[in-house]
Amino acid sequence: MTEGVSEELKEKVLKYLGTVSKAKNRDVARAVEVEKALVDKAIAELAKEDKIEYIYLGTSYIQLKQ
Amino acid sequence: MADRDTPLINNLEDGPWPSYVKEIKRAAKKNAAAKDLLGVQELSFKDKITHWKHGGIVGVTGYGSGVIGRYVDVPEEFPAVEMFHTMRINMPSGWFYTTDALRKICDIWEKYGSGLTNFHGSTGDIILLGTDTKSLQPCFDELTEAGFDLGGSGSALRTPSACVGPARCEWACIDTLDICNNLTQEFQDEMHRPRWPYKFKIKVSGCPNDGVAAIARADFTIIGTWRDSLRIDQDEVRRYVKNGFDIKGIVTDKCPTKALAWDEKAQKLNLRADDCVRCMHCINKMCKAIRPGLDRGATILIGGKAPIIKGAYLSWVLVPFMKMEPPYDEAKELLHKIWEWWDENGRTRERVAELIERMGLKTFLRAVDLKPLPQMVYRPRANPYVFFD
Amino acid sequence: MGKSDIGPPSYKKMLPAVIEKNYGKWKYHEITKPGVLRHVSESGDEVWTVRAGSPRLVSIDFIRDICDIADKYCDGKLRFTSRSNVEFMTPKKENVEPIIAAVQKLGLPVGGTGKAISNIVHTQGWAHCHSAATDSSGLVKAIMDELYPYFTSMKLPAKLRVALACCINMCGAVHCSDIAIVGIHTKPPKVDNSKVSAVCEIPTTMASCPTGAIRKNPDPNVKGLVVNEEKCMYCGNCFTVCPAMPLADSTGDGVAIYVGGKVSNARHTPMFSRLAIPYLPNNPPRWPEAVNAIKNIVEVYAKHALPDERMGEWIDRVGWENFFKLTGIPFTEYHIDDFTHGIDTYRTTTQFRW
Numbered sequence: 001m002t003e004g005v006s007e008e009l010k011e012k013v014l015k016y017l018g019t020v021s022k023a024k025n026r027d028v029a030r031a032v033e034v035e036k037a038l039v040d041k042a043i044a045e046l047a048k049e050d051k052i053e054y055i056y057l058g059t060s061y062i063q064l065k066q
Numbered sequence: 067m068a069d070r071d072t073p074l075i076n077n078l079e080d081g082p083w084p085s086y087v088k089e090i091k092r093a094a095k096k097n098a099a100a101k102d103l104l105g106v107q108e109l110s111f112k113d114k115i116t117h118w119k120h121g122g123i124v125g126v127t128g129y130g131s132g133v134i135g136r137y138v139d140v141p142e143e144f145p146a147v148e149m150f151h152t153m154r155i156n157m158p159s160g161w162f163y164t165t166d167a168l169r170k171i172c173d174i175w176e177k178y179g180s181g182l183t184n185f186h187g188s189t190g191d192i193i194l195l196g197t198d199t200k201s202l203q204p205c206f207d208e209l210t211e212a213g214f215d216l217g218g219s220g221s222a223l224r225t226p227s228a229c230v231g232p233a234r235c236e237w238a239c240i241d242t243l244d245i246c247n248n249l250t251q252e253f254q255d256e257m258h259r260p261r262w263p264y265k266f267k268i269k270v271s272g273c274p275n276d277g278v279a280a281i282a283r284a285d286f287t288i289i290g291t292w293r294d295s296l297r298i299d300q301d302e303v304r305r306y307v308k309n310g311f312d313i314k315g316i317v318t319d320k321c322p323t324k325a326l327a328w329d330e331k332a333q334k335l336n337l338r339a340d341d342c343v344r345c346m347h348c349i350n351k352m353c354k355a356i357r358p359g360l361d362r363g364a365t366i367l368i369g370g371k372a373p374i375i376k377g378a379y380l381s382w383v384l385v386p387f388m389k390m391e392p393p394y395d396e397a398k399e400l401l402h403k404i405w406e407w408w409d410e411n412g413r414t415r416e417r418v419a420e421l422i423e424r425m426g427l428k429t430f431l432r433a434v435d436l437k438p439l440p441q442m443v444y445r446p447r448a449n450p451y452v453f454f455d
Numbered sequence: 456m457g458k459s460d461i462g463p464p465s466y467k468k469m470l471p472a473v474i475e476k477n478y479g480k481w482k483y484h485e486i487t488k489p490g491v492l493r494h495v496s497e498s499g500d501e502v503w504t505v506r507a508g509s510p511r512l513v514s515i516d517f518i519r520d521i522c523d524i525a526d527k528y529c530d531g532k533l534r535f536t537s538r539s540n541v542e543f544m545t546p547k548k549e550n551v552e553p554i555i556a557a558v559q560k561l562g563l564p565v566g567g568t569g570k571a572i573s574n575i576v577h578t579q580g581w582a583h584c585h586s587a588a589t590d591s592s593g594l595v596k597a598i599m600d601e602l603y604p605y606f607t608s609m610k611l612p613a614k615l616r617v618a619l620a621c622c623i624n625m626c627g628a629v630h631c632s633d634i635a636i637v638g639i640h641t642k643p644p645k646v647d648n649s650k651v652s653a654v655c656e657i658p659t660t661m662a663s664c665p666t667g668a669i670r671k672n673p674d675p676n677v678k679g680l681v682v683n684e685e686k687c688m689y690c691g692n693c694f695t696v697c698p699a700m701p702l703a704d705s706t707g708d709g710v711a712i713y714v715g716g717k718v719s720n721a722r723h724t725p726m727f728s729r730l731a732i733p734y735l736p737n738n739p740p741r742w743p744e745a746v747n748a749i750k751n752i753v754e755v756y757a758k759h760a761l762p763d764e765r766m767g768e769w770i771d772r773v774g775w776e777n778f779f780k781l782t783g784i785p786f787t788e789y790h791i792d793d794f795t796h797g798i799d800t801y802r803t804t805t806q807f808r809w
Contacts, residue, residue: 025261026409036409044259047128048459054130055123057656058663058696059414060220060260062130066123077740078593081600084563086510086582086592093514100514103582110581110590111739115703120585120695121654128459136583152583156462161535162469165522168533172515181515185535188578188627195512195583210458229537232479233470234494234502234544241479243466254460274720278537281725282631282718320763322722347721351763354483372625375665375692377795380631380725414662415692 005041009034013042014051014064022061072104074111093181098146099196100180105144124151124199126206129258132216133202149198150180154191154217155209156250156257159243160230161186170212178205189267190227190278191217215254222260226250228270229277236353237346238272239290239362240390246270248394253401262405263412263421267370273358274346280370280381285418286401287367287381288390292359295339296348302355303335317348363389366397368404369419379419382427386441400434407433471532473502473546489609490565491551504544505554507563508574508599508606511539512582512592524557538574540567566607570614572753573606575599577619578627580638585698586691587621588638588708589737595619597741598636601750612760612769615753616717623690631716633766634749635728640689642707644700648672648679655680655697663696688794709736710745714752714778715767726767729775731782733789748784755782774808 029036093100124135141148180196187193217225231242269280325341367381477496492504567573580591618629621638629635668686716728760769
């Protein structure tokens with residue numbers, strides 16, 4: 001299921017997350033202007049690589065691993 | 067961690083119903099956190115408020131779900147429960163277990179946690195109650211070695227659940243256990259890495275008796291049903307009547323559409339099949355004689371939820387009949403369309419039913435490519451305020 | 456990093472042999488006595504089930520105890536129901552009484568079938584939850600001690616489903632139960648402005664309020680929030696988003712009782728539970744006010760409902776006016792719905808009972 005996720009996209013996601021305190025996948029997809037399904041996959045990979053983490057403030061967000 | 071007196075909760079060791087206080091005490095013999103939990107529970111009984119706090123970032127690598135951070139608000143008094151996190155473990159469909167599997171979970175939880183559990187939590191997961199942050203990852207690693215994985219939490223797909231279904235029920239019109247297991251396996255990423263406005267639940271009931279309360283508790287409700295006629299075994303019907311069964315009082319008078327009538331003279335139970343709304347009452351009362359039809363599938367309904375925020379909803383009919391054969395592509399495709407629309411348009415903590423109410427069922431149906439059908443409503447609108455476009 | 460996203464183990468590995476063999480082939484069932492089911496297959500095979508009540512919050516030793524029973528009589532397999540009961544299944548009729556004896560030796564009741572009160576579905580309460588307005592396990596224990604004879608018998612007009620949620624978040628989704636017990640707050644959140652800016656997001660917290668009661672603090676020197684107390688209906692949504700707005704209160708918190716809901720489509724369509732008693736105090740360890748109120752409702756229902764009539768169907772037949780008369784519960788302004796879908800409940804006919 002991870003076909004099509006490039007290192008370049010993951011870099012873009014990390015770069016965007018560096019500019020905000022937290023975000024939802026939807027916000028990331030809009031910011032990097034890539035289809036959301038693909039961004040979801042990139043975020044899953046980044047989570048497994050321990051580069052991002054999840055927080056819950058009434059709804060769930062992602063952020064760069066502190 | 068001196069032994070404390072807990073007179074208020076000790077009161078709940080008495081009485082005929084099995085006592086959870088005794089259970090906490092059993093765990094407390096081996097575990098300091100369970101022992102402190104007794105003290106916290108006693109303090110809450112005295113103060114009449116909770117002493118737990120939520121928040122913080124806790125979890126296992128790669129996941130945003132399945133662990134709920136929990137902290138006591140009086141850690142100086144109860145240091146062993148300063149951290150008392152919950153782990154949600156995805157149960158097997160239908161809550162069937164081998165004792166080997168259960169014993170493995172118990173051994174792992176004895177090693178890493180308080181030894182206290184819920185079998186099961188409201189959504190259906192095995193709930194492992196109380197551990198500290200550093201134990202989460204090793205506990206999770208051992209659980210996955212034993213074949214178990216975390217369930218959902220946060221703004222994610224929550225652990226799907228299903229009634230006992232064809233495993234031990236003659237009324238199951240769909241394979242609830244396989245559907246539940248198949249969807250759970252398909253949507254692991256949606257469960258474990260929360261991304262949506264809020265939670266989303268899927269529940270699968272095998273018949274309109276709705277044994278897992280799917281219509282009230284699931285955003286995506288799958289209820290088994292049939293399109294052809296009830297099957298009636300007239301010999302068995304006569305056997306019921308001969309044994310003194312009040313077929314008129316118990317069955318035909320209670321049929322909501324008066325589709326059934328008992329012909330005393332001909333000793334025959336007559337059915338006007340077109341009027342049957344498949345409520346299950348006659349089947350429930352005479353299961354040896356009346357059975358669901360054979361052209362089986364599911365009614366899909368959307369939106370069931372508890373009150374937060376805009377009020378409670380029962381699910382609304384979305385697809386009156388869908389065949390449910392593996393790999394369930396039609397249902398999966400529909401789910402993807404629903405999630406895409408909801409994720410694009412939903413506000414923070416807005417469930418899908420609330421979004422449908424805010425934006426209109428018409429808009430929703432267009433987004434998921436479904437045509438309006440009279441089965442979706444009780445009655446059409448009475449007002450003239452139609453938007454023509 | 457170890458395995459990830461393996462999902463739950465397949466149910467197929469967990470099924471008793473008789474279940475696996477007769478999967479999808481069951482023909483009919485009967486309840487031979489309270490807590491004992493006999494399912495018969497098209498193949499002629501049968502499976503006997505013994506259903507036992509559980510406190511749900513249990514130690515691992517409890518799980519090991521029930522595993523011992525399953526190892527001895529059920530080839531090492533067992534299951535749980537959606538209401539936290541334990542079910543022991545065996546193709547051998549001669550195992551039924553020994554299973555019952557073993558279950559009772561553990562102090563567990565056998566029952567919860569047919570026209571009974573099954574186990575109470577409930578939430579975490581003061582044992583584990585940050586937003587609980589009442590306890591769950593304790594209150595459930597107090598209620599089930601009183602309703603115990605209804606679990607072990609089948610003497611009610613129909614099944615009676617009781618559920619308890621310790622706050623209106625209702626993670627136990629109790630809102631369609633014959634009797635729903637709901638923990639409620641009755642006082643607005645106490646804003647701790649010294650913490651708000653540190654632990655909460657101000658716009659998110661304001662947006663979380665369904666009635667728009669939360670505003671920025673008008674004092675420019677205070678970076679925080681204020682609550683318009685007249686608009687607050689104590690839902691606690693803001694507290695979930697912002698921990699600096701607790702609403703737990705020793706005297707204000709209590710329970711409300713809702714009745715007449717159902718999820719089954721049998722006869723009447725599914726129904727929401729509706730408000731019977733707006734507020735009863737938290738009075739641990741036995742909650743006598745709540746327990747007595749519930750017992751009264753059960754007894755009035757048992758006396759007046761016709762066979763097979765669920766609570767909501769009985770009330771539907773006799774009218775809410777008679778429900779309040781027969782139970783002696785006062786009808787108050789709190790019972791009139793003034794929330795979003797409220798006007799649908801106002802009576803638009805001259806048909807009613809005196």
